[in-house]
Amino acid sequence: MQQYISQLNEAQQEPVLQKDGPMIIIAGAGSGKTRVLTVRIAYLMSLGVDAFSILALTFTNKAAREMKKRIGDIVGAAEAKNLWMGTFHSVFARILRSEADKLGFPSNFTIYDTQDSVRLISAIIKEMQLDKDVYKPKQILGRISSYKNSLITVKAYFNNPELQEADAMSKKPRLGEIYQNYVERCFKSGAMDFDDLLLKTNELLNRFPDVLANYQERFRYILVDEYQDTNHSQYLI
Template structure:
């Protein structure tokens, strides 16, 4: 294994050599943030003998996840990186949810609805409730439900929250809570989750099932998150739960570069 540490500057080396305890790495574009993250993973495995199965690395695109895995393999010079849990939040959580689906009442082979599928189901619900299409457009309703899920607000909480109800009444859409409940019920009956459910249901699984929480806390001894400035409430809360046992969580980001505020990204997380 070549001496990968020689390729790092002093700050990068400090981040890579930090083994236990939480660490936040804030750096601008082009400063080698992903390099630090991948070298850190390789260092944990190569120098400290941490098993690939005990490392979780999360990012926002499949391309970034693939690149991270390839970089770790290159540094280590072996194929151990294939056993890493490296992927997007959605792909990694889908993998876990498929293994634990029965705990939350879903089949292991649940369907994952893409945005078009989800809007199609919403369209059906709107037709059944005979709501005014001038106010209740599928796109608008979908975005409202998506925002609620990313803030970890389920249908019951949505309907019982006076502030949310006031907002919907002001925009002439007082029925969104009922639509949300009907949509969630239909997805559940169809054995389906939409993209936001992959985060929302992951949170529910960990929050309501201590056995599952303990299992994944023990499994993921080291957690890394790339582009941390783009995480939303649900992603933050899941990381908080998963990292609570070992507290070996490393987040990398650029507080000047958040691009997902439209998806509920919360810059306060960083």
């Protein structure tokens, strides 16, 4: 382990060697932040921290795979594979699959990609006999996505006159109905879209304190790569 630490400069070694307590690393592109994160996780494991109690959130799945491989090179692949490491979406999908029944979803729920979502919204717009030149499916999905990432559920939307007025001003007074139909249809199909992976994780942790306590107890070390790019929903989790 020491040989990997000695390859880091003094500023990089400092966060690697701080075992406990909060910290934030601010450094420019190409200055070795990911390397610091990798060596820090390996160092924690070398001190006897269980891999199952480390949660590492990365910006891409590719970054997660590369980091896991590098950590495996230091501490052994068998140990590294027990790490909870991946993007916000992939890690939260894993949590939701374990807890889906609490939210009324099957554990093998489908995850809709953008194409699936656009297709469903197009069908809803057609069924509601709305003008697809005004209610453009991709734009509608973008709007619904921004609601979900701000934790605005259908119920919250209909309790917010300002949002409804803004949609009416942009000549889309029935956007709330589309949102409601979309959410209901996804639920009936046992499906979540990418934004639901964040929204439903927030719902799960807020509605079920015992589930929250379980994951708080499990993850003793939480490391977030590219923390400055988290949205409101990710930040709250």
